Amino acid sequence: MECIFLHGFFPFCIWLVLILPPSQFWHLQESYEIVFGNMIRTYIASAITFVISFMISSYVFQKIKVKKRGFLFQRIFRSLFISEMIAVGLFCFIAFxxxxxxxxMLHFLVFSFCTKVLYEIIMYPIVTKRVILWFKRAEQSDMLDSQTNFSPFRWEIDYSEENNLFKA
Structure with a gap:
């Protein structure tokens, strides 16, 4: 929740600094307004796409987990593919x-999408899988979210031990 708040608060702070009168010794206000004024739209686009793509990624990831009961790479890749397609497209549209x-915009969209997907494919065996497996062992937990309500307005999650797929 704090992350969502800060994604909205930062553009507000930039906007506030832009509308306040500059110090008398500051002679670069026009350049400052050009650079930071354009950043507001980018940060707002980032905040919106972060929330939407995170929810979509989580939903797809868990639904595949319930259906397949395993196949970590498949879950990560499918949820990444779908959420990044939406995130990059929405970000480009809002920001640019x-x-x-x-x-x-199309060149940026294709390059960004391909870069993110390729990065995850490369990093999966090196970092992602190892970190996930380490957390599962440390927490002795691998929850199956078959009953989870994925509404963005519900804040509590109910897990029971019968949904724990962890095997030592």
Whole structure:
């Protein structure tokens, strides 16, 4: 919740600094406004896409887990593929629509999406899988979220030991 708040609070702080009168000795206000004024739209786009893509990724990840009961790479890759497709597309549209030509947005979208997916494919065996397995062993927990309500407005999660798939 704090992350969502801070994603919204930071653009507000930038906006506030932009509308306040600059110090008398500051002679670069116009440049400051150009750089930081354009960042507000980018940060707002980032906050919106973070929330939406995180919820979609979590939902897809857990639904595949319930259906397949395993196959970590498949879950990670499918949830990443779907959520990043939505995240990058939504981010580009909010942050750059009307600012960049559509062809530049498309190039950015394809490059960003491919970079993120390729990065995860490379990092999965090196870092991701090891970290996940370490946490599962340390917590002795691998919960199956078959009864979880994925509403963004529900704050409590009920787990029972019968949903724990962890095997020592």
């Amino acid at each position: 629509y009307g600012v960049w030509p559509m062809i530049d």
